[in-house]
Amino acid sequence: MSRTxxxxxxxxxxxxxxxxxxxxxxxxLENERSGYGAGPDEWGPVQxxxxxxxxxxxxxxxxxxxxxxxxxxxxxxxxxxxxxxVVFSPGQFRMTTIPAVDKQVAxxxxxxxxxxxxxxxxxxxxxxxxxxxxDHPEESAxxxxxxxxxxxxxxxxxxxxxxxFPMGHKSYEPIYEAAERHGLPIILHSTTGILPAFPxxxxxxxxxxxxxxxxxTIPKMWHANSLIQRGIPERFDVDFGFWEGGLSWVPxxxxxxxxxxxxxxxxxxxxxxxxxxxxxxxxxxTQPLPEEATTMVSVADLIExxxxxxQLVYNSDRPHQDFDAPMAIGNIPDLTDAQRxxxxxxxxxxxxxx
Amino acid sequence: MADSDSGVPVxxxxxxxxxxxxxxxxxxxxxxxxxxxxxxxxxxLENVCPHxxxxxxxxxxxxxxxxxxxHGWQFELESGEHVHGPTAVNTFQVxxxxxDVYVAV
Numbered sequence: 001m002s003r004t005x006x007x008x009x010x011x012x013x014x015x016x017x018x019x020x021x022x023x024x025x026x027x028x029l030e031n032e033r034s035g036y037g038a039g040p041d042e043w044g045p046v047q048x049x050x051x052x053x054x055x056x057x058x059x060x061x062x063x064x065x066x067x068x069x070x071x072x073x074x075x076x077x078x079x080x081x082x083x084x085x086v087v088f089s090p091g092q093f094r095m096t097t098i099p100a101v102d103k104q105v106a107x108x109x110x111x112x113x114x115x116x117x118x119x120x121x122x123x124x125x126x127x128x129x130x131x132x133x134x135d136h137p138e139e140s141a142x143x144x145x146x147x148x149x150x151x152x153x154x155x156x157x158x159x160x161x162x163x164x165f166p167m168g169h170k171s172y173e174p175i176y177e178a179a180e181r182h183g184l185p186i187i188l189h190s191t192t193g194i195l196p197a198f199p200x201x202x203x204x205x206x207x208x209x210x211x212x213x214x215x216x217t218i219p220k221m222w223h224a225n226s227l228i229q230r231g232i233p234e235r236f237d238v239d240f241g242f243w244e245g246g247l248s249w250v251p252x253x254x255x256x257x258x259x260x261x262x263x264x265x266x267x268x269x270x271x272x273x274x275x276x277x278x279x280x281x282x283x284x285x286t287q288p289l290p291e292e293a294t295t296m297v298s299v300a301d302l303i304e305x306x307x308x309x310x311q312l313v314y315n316s317d318r319p320h321q322d323f324d325a326p327m328a329i330g331n332i333p334d335l336t337d338a339q340r341x342x343x344x345x346x347x348x349x350x351x352x353x354x
Numbered sequence: 355m356a357d358s359d360s361g362v363p364v365x366x367x368x369x370x371x372x373x374x375x376x377x378x379x380x381x382x383x384x385x386x387x388x389x390x391x392x393x394x395x396x397x398x399l400e401n402v403c404p405h406x407x408x409x410x411x412x413x414x415x416x417x418x419x420x421x422x423x424x425h426g427w428q429f430e431l432e433s434g435e436h437v438h439g440p441t442a443v444n445t446f447q448v449x450x451x452x453x454d455v456y457v458a459v
Contacts, residue, residue, distance in 0.1 A: 058414050059426035293439050322425065325406045 004084040006348035008285055009201045009243055010074065012091040012119050012128070013065035016044025018231040019092060022110035022117070024340055028103070045107065047097040051208045053321045061321040063091060070118040071126035082326050083316065084196050087352055088119045088128040088242070089157050095131065096162025098263045105139045108132070112147055120152030127352065129155040132161025137171050141178035154352040160188040160219045167223040168230030172216040185239035185283070185351055188223055190216040220245035221253050228257060229306030231269025239351055243285035243315060248297055250279050250306050280307040283351050285315035286343060287324045289332065300334035309339055313348045363449055365431035370453060372396065377411035378455070385459045387446060390415055390431065397431040398457040400444040410443055
């Protein structure tokens with residue numbers, strides 16, 4: 001077992017109203033406090049999606065936890081799970097669902113001020129990622145410049161469902177320049193999204209299972225494909241982390257990418273190696289791990305074939321219903337002790353500079 | 355903690371303790387056991403999910419099954435078997451005498 005366990009993702013647990021209280025513009029703050037009478041006050045402008053993640057109350061899901069007012073309020077559960085260090089991700093990351101475009105940036109800034117105030121300690125136990133908005137790249141870059149050197153800020157997370165463009169698009173370049181300036185990785189994380197067509201909502205899933213099976217994975221392929229084809233890893237010294245999409249999509253995308261590259265490399269940006277080799281340089285969150293019963297998937301085999309020994313980061317995804325405890329890493333068949341150590345500690349330490 | 359030699363019934367709780375649908379959890383001979391009542395029958399199972407170690411006994415009980423609250427894995431109270439998968443949670447013999455529930459591990 002690792003000397004210390006680093007969790008690359010534990011979601012903070014604020015409500016939309018909690019974020020609202022950090023809005024710096026007094027006029028907007030008063031407007032927001034007075035508005036939204038059609039829904040519960042705690043929602044604010046962050047839309048709920050109506051999905052039942054708990055399967056009728058049969059598993060726990062508590063996205064908003066009023067009792068968690070700061071990082072230390074998770075001490076007890078963290079210690080029970082055997083996690084030593086946490087890198088928080090935003091809790092209300094469904095900010096892309098805010099329908100009023102002219103308020104999105106104000107909420108992004110408020111959210112980041114909340115995160116710095118309550119969760120980014122930089123004390124050896126608690127760290128956090130900033131929240132950035134794909135459709136507001138200049139303002140997101142400014143956020144990285146504003147807060148990127150704060151104690152405990154070790155990355156920036158982008159909700160990868162919601163941006164209009166895939167992440168190789170030229171509009172994102174200010175974000176990558178800012179991340180490079182501050183040495184912060186960009187972490188991609190999906191949400192239920194409110195887009196009418198992509199990736200899933202518009203295709204009418206019958207229930208949460210049908211939706212959630214693909215909801216995280218398909219956006220990962222959309223963005224990774226774009227990042228590589230547009231040559232972003234060649235042009236920017238930025239690490240990318242793909243959280244919560246599983247692992248098996250990596251060779252599936254590699255198969256298609258290399259085939260296209262060898263047939264029509266002129267349509268790709270200037271690359272110095274096969275597209276699949278860039279996939280071996282991205283980082284991947286372990287959660288959700290494949291179940292033991294899914295015998296067609298072998299994490300050990302994926303690590304070897306995709307060259308991911310130094311790229312996998314243990315993620316708990318607490319407090320969500322599909323979280324993985326650290327013991328799930330211990331249960332993965334056929335890994336060496338050194339590989340488990342890298343997943344539980346070393347790779348996160350390298351990615352986040354801990 | 356309720357100490358037990360292997361196979362020796364140990365009192366864990368009273369039947370009344372289970373009346374509100376809550377599980378009684380006790381350490382019986384070094385094994386954490388959850389005792390639940392469903393439809394007039396009392397069942398005992400290990401309070402550690404074979405999936406990721408979740409507290410099975412804190413889960414929802416319905417239709418002769420209990421759902422681990424961590425990931426919703428569904429186990430039959432009688433057999434301990436997962437309803438849809440090739441795994442099971444350990445179950446233990448229960449005896450009820452008067453109002454007292456005994457479990458042997």
